[in-house]
Amino acid sequence: VQLQASGGGLVQPGGSLRLSCAASGLTLNRNNMAWFRQAPGKEREVVTVIRWSGSTAYRDSVKGRFTASRDSAKNTMFLQMNSLKPEDTAVYYCAADVNRNVAIFDLRQYDYWGQGTQVTVSS
Numbered sequence: 001v002q003l004q005a006s007g008g009g010l011v012q013p014g015g016s017l018r019l020s021c022a023a024s025g026l027t028l029n030r031n032n033m034a035w036f037r038q039a040p041g042k043e044r045e046v047v048t049v050i051r052w053s054g055s056t057a058y059r060d061s062v063k064g065r066f067t068a069s070r071d072s073a074k075n076t077m078f079l080q081m082n083s084l085k086p087e088d089t090a091v092y093y094c095a096a097d098v099n100r101n102v103a104i105f106d107l108r109q110y111d112y113w114g115q116g117t118q119v120t121v122s123s
Contacts, residue, residue: 001025001112005094008117011084015121019079021094021114029054029072032097032104035079037090037119047092049104050077057104061087084121091116 007019019035032051038044048058048068056068065084070077077094095110103109 001096003094003096003112003114005092005114005117008092008119010120010122012123013085013121015084016080016082017084017119019081019092019094019117019119020076021078022074022076023096024075026096026098026112027072028070028075028077028096032100032109033070033077034095034097034104034110035068036093036095036107036110037088038093038116039087039090042090044093044107046105046107048079051104052100059105081119084119086121089119089121091118093117 002024004022034049035047036044037047050056050068065082067080093116094114096112097110101109
């Protein structure tokens, strides 16, 4: 299984970025998929989850600004990030939970991880 995250970069506050996570070796729509992030000196935290059913869940601080989606034909998921803030600065990781655990916000439930992509929000 490989998860390849991309799309990070440097953006000004209020700007937008779109992250991608291309999967191989597993089928996205049969697993729970998530985006996590980790800022320097902080613990890794969940950003959003796309359940195998297609439903989504977001952490409160990104609701209304971030949108998760997937393209089953391309076996790729996306994270559209709008109205970015400096506090969104982090390395963003995609992850897969092949057991479809209920505790979707618990990073310990995730079996496979991408390599991370840096998002920096700064003027």
